[in-house]
Every structure is written in C-alpha cells, then in structure tokens.
Amino acid sequence: MTETGGHCALCGSQDRRPVQKQRLALLGRDEPCTIDFCVCGACGHIQQWPPVSPELMAHHYRSVATYEVFGEVESLRAPPPSRHAGRFLKLAADIGLTPGRAYEVGCASGAMLHQFRSRGWHVQGCDPAPSAISQAAKIFDIQADLGDEADTLPRQQNLDLILACHVLEHLYDPGAALGRFHAALKDGGHLLLEVPCATAPEQLPPGWFTFEHLHYYQPALLHSLLSGAGFEVIETRIDRKSEHYPVMAIAARKHENRPQDTSRQDPSAGLLLAQCYAARDKLLWTATNLRLACVQEPVFVYGAGIHTAQLLDRTGIGPKIIAIADRDSKKWGQSQAGKPVISPEELFAHASRAPVVISSYVSESQIIAALLEGGIAQQRLIALYAQLRAPLLAKSTH
Numbered sequence: 248m249t250e251t252g253g254h255c256a257l258c259g260s261q262d263r264r265p266v267q268k269q270r271l272a273l274l275g276r277d278e279p280c281t282i283d284f285c286v287c288g289a290c291g292h293i294q295q296w297p298p299v300s301p302e303l304m305a306h307h308y309r310s311v312a313t314y315e316v317f318g319e320v321e322s323l324r325a326p327p328p329s330r331h332a333g334r335f336l337k338l339a340a341d342i343g344l345t346p347g348r349a350y351e352v353g354c355a356s357g358a359m360l361h362q363f364r365s366r367g368w369h370v371q372g373c374d375p376a377p378s379a380i381s382q383a384a385k386i387f388d389i390q391a392d393l394g395d396e397a398d399t400l401p402r403q404q405n406l407d408l409i410l411a412c413h414v415l416e417h418l419y420d421p422g423a424a425l426g427r428f429h430a431a432l433k434d435g436g437h438l439l440l441e442v443p444c445a446t447a448p449e450q451l452p453p454g455w456f457t458f459e460h461l462h463y464y465q466p467a468l469l470h471s472l473l474s475g476a477g478f479e480v481i482e483t484r485i486d487r488k489s490e491h492y493p494v495m496a497i498a499a500r501k502h503e504n505r506p507q508d509t510s511r512q513d514p515s516a517g518l519l520l521a522q523c524y525a526a527r528d529k530l531l532w533t534a535t536n537l538r539l540a541c542v543q544e545p546v547f548v549y550g551a552g553i554h555t556a557q558l559l560d561r562t563g564i565g566p567k568i569i570a571i572a573d574r575d576s577k578k579w580g581q582s583q584a585g586k587p588v589i590s591p592e593e594l595f596a597h598a599s600r601a602p603v604v605i606s607s608y609v610s611e612s613q614i615i616a617a618l619l620e621g622g623i624a625q626q627r628l629i630a631l632y633a634q635l636r637a638p639l640l641a642k643s644t645h
C-alpha cells in the first residue's frame with residue numbers, strides 16, 4: 248500500500264483522482280465508514296479506492312442487504328422471466344447458444360437458473376448468502392453451492408456457459424475472477440455478464456456511487472479487461488431504459504490462448520464522466536436537502552439501508568428522525584446513526600402522525616403503495632424522486 252491508498256484494481260496504477268467522498272452510517276455500526284470514489288489517472292476506471300474493507304462488506308451482506316425474494320412460491324415459479332433473465336435469455340438465443348451446462352455466479356434465489364433450465368440447460372450456481380441457497384432449493388429445487396466464485400468455481404470445469412448478472416461490480420479483483428471463469432469454461436465456452444454501465448451521467452440517479460459497488464465499468468474498459476482475461480467479446484448491449492440506471496450486457500467467448508492486452512487506455516473519458524456525475528449527484532442531493540429543510544416537524548424514514556446512509560450524509564434530516572422503518576425483519580431492533588429500526592407494523596401503529604420520508608430511489612413507488620395500504624395517509628408521505636423520475640418514465644413509454 249502506498250500513501251495514496253493502493254493501486255487501480257484494473258491497471259495497477261497508483262495515480263488516484265478522487266471525485267466524491269461519502270461518510271456512511273451503516274446499520275449496526277457505531278462509526279460511519281468513509282468511502283472515496285476515484286478515477287484512475289492512467290486508465291480512467293471509476294472505482295472505490297481504497298475499497299470498503301472486506302470485513303465491512305461482509306457485515307453489510309449479512310445484516311443489511313436484501314437479496315432474498317419476497318412473494319408467493321407459486322407466482323415466483325411461474326413465468327414470465329424477470330427483466331434481467333429476459334435480457335440474458337434473449338442474448339443467449341441471439342448469439343445462437345444451444346443448451347449445455349450453465350453455472351451462475353451469484354445466483355441469488357435461482358430465478359435466472361430456473362428460466363435457463365426450462366429451456367433445456369443443466370444448471371448449477373453459487374451464492375454467498377445461506378438464505379439465497381435455501382430459497383433456491385425450496386422455490387426452484389435448484390441445489391446451489393454456498394460460497395463465492397473464488398471458493399466454488401475452481402471445482403468446476405468444461406462448463407458451456409457462465410452467467411454473472413450484476414456480480415462483477417461487487418468483486419475486489421474482477422480480473423482474477425475472470426481468470427477463474429476462463430479456467431472453468433470449456434474451450435469456446437461462453438460468458439454472459441451484466442453490470443451497471445458508466446455512461447450518460449445525466450441519466451444516472453442520485454447515490455449511483457454506492458457502498459456495494461466497487462467498480463463502475465465503462466464499455467471500453469470492460470472490453471479490455473475481458474480481452475486481457477482471454478475472452479473475445481461477441482456482443483455488447485447497453486440498455487438505458489429498462490432499469491433505474493443504464494446497464495450493459497456482454498456476451499463473450501473463451502479464447503484458447505490469452506492474448507496480451509497492450510492497448511493504452513485514455514483516462515480522459517472516465518475522468519470527465521465521473522466529474523460530471525459527481526456534480527449532478529451534488530445538485531440532486533442539494534435539491535433534496537432544500538426540500539427536507541422545509542419540513543419543520545419530526546419525521547419517520549422508511550428504508551434502513553445505504554440510501555438512508557447517503558440521505559444522512561448529504562442532508563440535514565438526521566436530527567429530525569424519530570425512527571427508521573423497514574420491511575426486513577432482520578433489521579428490526581438494530582439502529583442506524585443512533586435511530587431505532589422498526590417494523591412497518593410499528594410505524595402503522597405509532598401514536599405519532601409524523602410525515603414519512605421514503606428513502607429509496609429504486610423502490611420508491613412500491614414503498615408508497617405499501618404505506619398507503621398500511622393506512623398511512625397520502626399527505627404524510629414525502630417521496631423524494633417522483634418528480635425527478637416522471638419525465639424519464641414518460642419518455643421511456645414511447
């Protein structure tokens with residue numbers, strides 16, 4: 248480690264250019280953690296630098312992150328596929344893959360594997376969350392390996408296909424992981440992956456630089472990373488509309504020989520993108536802060552997670568919070584920034600009629616629906632993003 252905090256995870260350079268700092272109060276932790284989001288001055292890759300410690304990340308996945316599925320078993324088994332699975336199924340069909348042995352890294356509850364199996368694939372997968380593994384068995388009868396890919400992939404060989412949907416942005420050393428993917432595939436085997444795409448800063452939501460994402464891939468840099476790991480990119484699809492931020496899906500084929508990637512990257516695009524986005528993010532949070540400053544009374548917050556940690560960091564709402572409600576039972580009784588986390592039922596039954604700030608970008612509309620259904624009056628709800636989202640949604644329906 249050097250004074251500047253280590254090396255670029257992609258190219259090894261020590262030329263670190265900070266673009267944003269966050270101080271996040273995490274659930275069940277007394278001290279906030281500080282994260283620097285930086286751009287590599289040599290290759291232009293945007294990343295946490297230095298990254299959140301693996302211990303803290305493990306704590307987060309255990310106690311905060313909600314990757315389990317909620318819903319009735321029968322409706323989960325029934326079609327249609329999720330948007331993610333739908334994109335992978337179409338990509339696999341479009342490049343002419345025929346069913347064989349598929350392995351999904353980070354298979355969560357097995358919904359994607361279930362879809363591939365129904366199209367003739369023999370499926371396996373792994374996930375580090377015990378709850379996900381048991382759900383995959385219970386809901387889809389898929390026996391997945393408990394662990395991350397570094398533990399489980401070395402036991403695999405001659406795979407026809409590896410699926411990695413929103414995995415690569417979470418990994419400390421994506422180059423090493425791609426090396427393991429390469430080793431587990433048969434010659435000519437395929438890799439389908441999807442990650443958030445670092446593009447179009449004007450379309451990126453507030454809080455896009457986030458705790459769980461160590462990497463923010465630009466297409467050219469991901470292509471270069473894949474090529475360096477021995478993959479030939481067959482197809483790249485950037486989808487700006489289907490999710491809350493642009494995503495990039497890539498189909499790649501294993502090369503027998505690993506070519507030496509000698510291309511020199513131009514860092515200026517990454518620097519410009521990260522700086523533009525950091526400026527936009529600052530403006531969006533400033534608007535949110537001004538809006539919340541108009542609320543004089545105490546408030547509840549709905550959502551105990553990273554968005555609330557960012558809300559506490561970027562606005563002055565903290566002292567006004569009575570409690571933070573969340574639907575995830577493993578969070579109840581814990582505290583975030585000294586505020587108790589309560590269940591939705593406690594919120595509904597609470598004597599206070601205080602306003603409820605909905606602290607989520609991605610799930611805002613679902614939370615509004617659940618709160619209305621629970622009996623919270625509409626005029627008590629403070630939605631932070633409804634207006635920001637409206638023009639984008641209107642556009643995407645055409």
Ligand SMILES: [Zn+2]
Pocket residue numbers: 255256257258259260287288289290291292
């Ligand atoms: Zn670099």
